Amino acid sequence: IIEVLLIQHHDLNTMASAQFVFYLTCLFLGEMAQMNHLNIPSLVHQDRGFLSANTGDSVTLRCFYRDDILARFYWYKQISGQKLRLISMFHKYETEATFYDEFKSNPRFTLDTEKGKNHLTITDVHTSDSATYYCAGSYSYTFELAEGTTLNVKVDSLVSVHILWGALAITTILSIFQAFIMCVILKRNRSKCKDEENIHYAALKHNKVNRSRNQRNTETECVYSGIKQ
Structure with missing residues (x-):
C-alpha cells in the first residue's frame, strides 16, 4: 500500500511539473509575441x-x-x-x-x-x-x-455667401415677374371695363334718340336692350 501511495504521489508531482512548464511556456511565448509586435513595423x-x-x-x-x-x-x-x-x-x-x-x-x-x-x-x-x-x-x-x-x-464660407446671393437674386427676379404679370392683368381688366361702359352709353343714347323722334306718337313704345357679356 505504501508503494502504491508513493507511485501516486510521484505521478501527481510529475503532472504538476508538466502543468507548470506548460504555463511558463505560454507566458514566454506571449511575451515574445508582444515584443515582436512592438518591434516589427507596420506593413x-x-x-x-x-x-x-x-x-x-x-x-x-x-x-x-x-x-x-x-x-x-x-x-x-x-x-x-x-x-x-x-x-x-x-x-x-x-x-x-x-x-x-x-x-x-x-x-x-x-x-x-x-x-x-x-x-x-x-x-x-x-x-x-x-x-x-x-x-x-x-x-x-x-x-x-x-x-x-x-x-x-x-x-466654404465664400461658397455659402454666393449661394445666398444667388437665392436672393432668383427670389427678386420672381417677385418682379409676378408684379409684371399682375400689372398686365389689371390693365386688361380696366380696358374691358372701359369698353363695357362705352357700350352701355351707346345703348342709352340710341334709346334717347328714338324717344325724341316718336314723341308725337300717341302709343307708348318700349325699347329693350341687352348687353351680352
Whole structure:
C-alpha cells in the first residue's frame, strides 16, 4: 500500500511539473509575441489620422507600404455607422488601378502608385466625401489594414455667401415677374371695363334718340336692350 501511495504521489508531482512548464511556456511565448509586435513595423502606414478641407479643395490621403512583402493594395471608405466600401485596388506588377462602384467612373478619385506609395487624391471635395479612409495591403494569406485617415469636409464660407446671393437674386427676379404679370392683368381688366361702359352709353343714347323722334306718337313704345357679356 505504501508503494502504491508513493507511485501516486510521484505521478501527481510529475503532472504538476508538466502543468507548470506548460504555463511558463505560454507566458514566454506571449511575451515574445508582444515584443515582436512592438518591434516589427507596420506593413501599411497612413501618415495622418485627421484631415480637414473645404468644399472645392483637393486633398491627398497618403499611404506607404513595404514593397518587399505586400503585392495588392486597397482603399476603403467608411461613413460613420456604415460598412466599409471598397474604392480601389491595384497590383504592384500592374500599371493601372481598378476602381469600384460609384468610384469607377468618378474622375475626382485618382491614385499615385509609385513604388512604396498608394496615395489617394480627391479633387473638388464634396461634403459627402466626409468619412474615414483606410489603406490596406495583402499578400497570400497576409492582410493588413492601416490605422485610417478621417476626412472632414466643411462648406466654404465664400461658397455659402454666393449661394445666398444667388437665392436672393432668383427670389427678386420672381417677385418682379409676378408684379409684371399682375400689372398686365389689371390693365386688361380696366380696358374691358372701359369698353363695357362705352357700350352701355351707346345703348342709352340710341334709346334717347328714338324717344325724341316718336314723341308725337300717341302709343307708348318700349325699347329693350341687352348687353351680352
